[in-house]
Amino acid sequence: MIIFIHGFGSDGFGSKAKLLRQYCAQQNIAFIAPSLSTIPDLAISTLEELIQQWQRYEEVKLVGSSLGGFYAMYLADKYNLPVVLINPSMAPGFTLQKRVGQAVNFHDFSSYEWNETHVQSLEKYQCSFSGQRCLLLVQTGDDVLDYKLAVDxxxxxxxxxxxxxxxxxxGFERYLDEVFEFILSH
Incomplete structure (x- = not known):
């Protein structure tokens, strides 16, 4: 089972989720891209329930993007799972502090509240994950996050x-074969 974890303001129907879902359907690979709560504790709780349920039947592997990459690092570390990280957030408490107030979902442009409690709750998910069993995909032109933080x-x-x-x-689609070669070999 591959679980895709979307980023801040996104959902399980974003462009990367669609590409991964289509690739998995063609290869007959179990896949889920849940639309997660904007509340970090609820998002993590949902993901932990999915991991615990699916681990009963097959290996779980994670793919996370941006804030979803941060969540994926925490979960990969906690459950010893292989993970692919795409431009992951390494310090979301810092970067998302700027977003306190009304935020917008990129899928349907609905708004939701992002508050100081949400920002502070992210701190408990910091971990010492060093990247074992991890494929890190970053682009130097990321205008939201500094790619060097993830590399370091x-x-x-x-x-x-x-x-x-x-x-x-x-151009994420150019890396689908590499992503799945990594995921399926770990």
Whole structure:
């Protein structure tokens, strides 16, 4: 089972989720991309329940993007799971402090509240994950997060550092084969 964890303001129907879902359907690989709560504790709780349920039947592997990458690191560390991280947030408490107030969902443009309690709750999910069993995909043109933070924090990860690009990881479809080769070999 592959679980895709979306980023802040996104959901399980974003572009990367759609690409992964389609690839998994073609390869007959179990896949889920849940639309998670904007409340970090609820999002983590949902993901932990999914992991615990699916681990009864098959291996669970994670793919996380941005804030979802942060969640994926925490869960990979806690449950010893292989993980692919795409432009992951390494310090979401800092970067998302700027977003306190009304935030917008990128899928349907609905608004929701992002508050100081949410920001503070992220701190409990910081972990010492070094990147073992991890494929890190970053683009130097990420205008939201500094890719060097992820590269420095994850020295044991397999790194793919692409020049240019953006926070959404432009051209992600070009890496699907590499992502699945990594995921299926771990």
């Amino acid at each position: 924090k994850l020295p044991d990860a397999q790194h793919v550092i692409e020049q240019g690009g953006n926070h959404g990881f432009e």
